[in-house]
Amino acid sequence: SQQGEEDPQALSIQEGENATMNCSYKTSINNLQWYRQNSGRGLVHLILIRSNEREKHSGRLRVTLDTSKKSSSLLITASRAADTASYFCATGGEDGQNFVFGPGTRLSVLP
Amino acid sequence: SQTIHQWPATLVQPVGSPLSLECTVEGTSNPNLYWYRQAAGRGLQLLFYSVGIGQISSEVPQNLSASRPQDRQFILSSKKLLLSDSGFYLCAWSVASLPVNEQFFGPGTRLTVL
Numbered sequence: 384s385q386q387g388e389e390d391p392q393a394l395s396i397q398e399g400e401n402a403t404m405n406c407s408y409k410t411s412i413n414n415l416q417w418y419r420q421n422s423g424r425g426l427v428h429l430i431l432i433r434s435n436e437r438e439k440h441s442g443r444l445r446v447t448l449d450t451s452k453k454s455s456s457l458l459i460t461a462s463r464a465a466d467t468a469s470y471f472c473a474t475g476g477e478d479g480q481n482f483v484f485g486p487g488t489r490l491s492v493l494p
Numbered sequence: 495s496q497t498i499h500q501w502p503a504t505l506v507q508p509v510g511s512p513l514s515l516e517c518t519v520e521g522t523s524n525p526n527l528y529w530y531r532q533a534a535g536r537g538l539q540l541l542f543y544s545v546g547i548g549q550i551s552s553e554v555p556q557n558l559s560a561s562r563p564q565d566r567q568f569i570l571s572s573k574k575l576l577l578s579d580s581g582f583y584l585c586a587w588s589v590a591s592l593p594v595n596e597q598f599f600g601p602g603t604r605l606t607v608l
Contacts, residue, residue: 425586425602426586426599427599428597431596475594482540482594482597484530
């Protein structure tokens with residue numbers, strides 16, 4: 384089955400530093416998405432990248448996708464304490480109605 | 495604009511008791527609807543999804559069931575709760591398109607079974 388798996392499981396950085404999280408998956412996808420979850424809350428969609436795209440930007444977020452390696456990375460530049468959250472990747476299949484979420488990366492940005 | 499509601503926000507239930515969690519969506523028609531469960535500090539496990547009224551797909555065998563009595567209403571139920579049913583339950587919706595793009599999540603229900 385297609386399964387996003389993020390690494391690292393946990394990441395702790397200082398405010399102002401960049402944070403990079405990675406996601407690997409197993410099968411062909413149509414798109415890959417990154418979501419953010421604050422503790423005890425619902426998930427919020429951050430960015431979607433399609434299988435024919437290699438890189439996408441949104442504000443301080445930069446996502447790359449390498450379909451040959453079945454991997455993606457999320458880069459948060461100039462991190463802030465408010466970026467502290469769990470980040471999940473989710474893969475959308477070519478003909479599926481749903482996604483598969485990875486276990487997430489817990490990011491802590493220290494002031 | 496579209497909004498998604500879930501209730502209750504928290505719930506503590508004894509083992510063996512019934513369960514009913516409700517999710518409603520406003521501002522859109524014929525959405526895909528989803529129920530996920532999240533164990534503490536873990537990722538999301540898809541439990542059920544629905545592409546229309548009365549159409550329910552189950553992803554994993556379990557003690558739970560789902561129903562979609564109206565276009566924008568999705569209900570998660572159990573006749574007898576188990577300890578292992580504890581977790582954070584999230585409802586989500588997406589535009590009914592292939593492939594599915596963005597999912598919009600509700601605030602979640604934290605269920606504790608004692």
